[in-house]
Amino acid sequence: MKIIFLLLFLGVNSVHAQTYEAKYEARLKTGNGQLWSGPTTLVFDNISAAFTTDAWPTESALFDVDANNMVWIDPDSEGMKIYTNFNLGVQKYKVSYGSPKPWNFIFTDSIPKINWSMSEGHRTIAGVDALKAVGSFGGRTYTAWFAPTIPSAFGPYRFTGLPGLIVGIESDDGLISYTLSSFNEVSGNDQRILPPVDGKEATLREYEKYVIANLLRAESNSTETTKVTLTNPASDYDIIKDRWTIISDYKRKRGY
Incomplete structure (x- = not known):
C-alpha cells in the first residue's frame, strides 16, 4: 500500500x-x-x-x-x-x-x-x-x-x-x-x-492619492456657471463590481 x-x-x-x-x-x-x-x-x-x-x-x-x-x-x-x-x-x-x-x-x-x-x-x-x-x-x-x-x-x-x-x-x-x-x-x-x-508598482493608498489628485485638478477648472468634476465608473464597469469607488467615497467625506 x-x-x-x-x-x-x-x-x-x-x-x-x-x-x-x-x-x-x-x-x-x-x-x-x-x-x-x-x-x-x-x-x-x-x-x-x-x-x-x-x-x-x-x-x-x-x-x-x-x-x-x-x-x-x-x-x-x-x-x-x-x-x-x-x-x-x-x-x-x-x-x-x-x-x-x-x-x-x-x-x-x-x-x-x-x-x-x-x-x-x-x-x-x-x-x-x-x-x-x-x-x-x-x-x-x-x-x-x-x-x-x-x-x-x-x-x-x-x-x-x-x-x-x-x-x-x-x-x-x-x-x-x-x-x-x-x-x-x-x-x-x-x-x-x-x-x-x-x-x-503601487499600493492601493498610493493609487487613491493619485485618483484624488486628478479629481481635485479637474474640479479646479470649475467656474461660477460650470461645475467640473469626475465620476466613478458604473457598478458593472469591471469584473469586480463597484471596484473603483474612490471618487464617490472622497466626495461623500467632503459633504457632496
Whole structure:
C-alpha cells in the first residue's frame, strides 16, 4: 500500500513539474469588457502562473465604451498580465482605470479565497472532461467547470482554488465567461511565467492619492456657471463590481 501511494505521489508531482499552456476565449459584457474579450492565455507550472489578454492594444487606442463614450486606452506590452504565485500567496495584476499615460498601475494582492461548492454536473470542454462547482467572487456568483485530470488549482483571470484546472467559468448574470479552447504541454522553463514589469508598482493608498489628485485638478477648472468634476465608473464597469469607488467615497467625506 505504501509503495502504491508513493508511486501515485511521484506521478502527480511529475505532472506538476511540467509547464502548460491553456488558451481561453473570453467573452465579457462589462463596461470595459470589449477590451478584455477575445483570446487569452494561461501559462502555469506547479507553483506559479501568468494570465494575459492577447488582444490588448500595444499602442494607444481609442476605445468605444458605448455610443456616447469613447476613451483613450493606454497600451501594454504584456497583455495586462496577472501573475499568481501559490508559494508566496500573492497575485500581481495591472489596472488601466485612471492610469496615467503611458503606463498602467501594478498592484500586489493576496490570492482571492473563493469558497467553492461542488455541484452535480459534467461537461466536456475542448475535449477535456470537467466537473461543476459554484462560488462567488467580486460581487458575482460563478459556475465553474474544472478538470480533475489536470491537477492544477489555476484558472483564467484571478480564479483559482479548485482541485483541477478551471476549463470554463461563467457568471450568473451572463456578463463574464471564459472557455478553454486548447491545452498543451510546454517544453522547458517558460519565461512568460514571471511577474508583470511594464507599469508602475503601487499600493492601493498610493493609487487613491493619485485618483484624488486628478479629481481635485479637474474640479479646479470649475467656474461660477460650470461645475467640473469626475465620476466613478458604473457598478458593472469591471469584473469586480463597484471596484473603483474612490471618487464617490472622497466626495461623500467632503459633504457632496
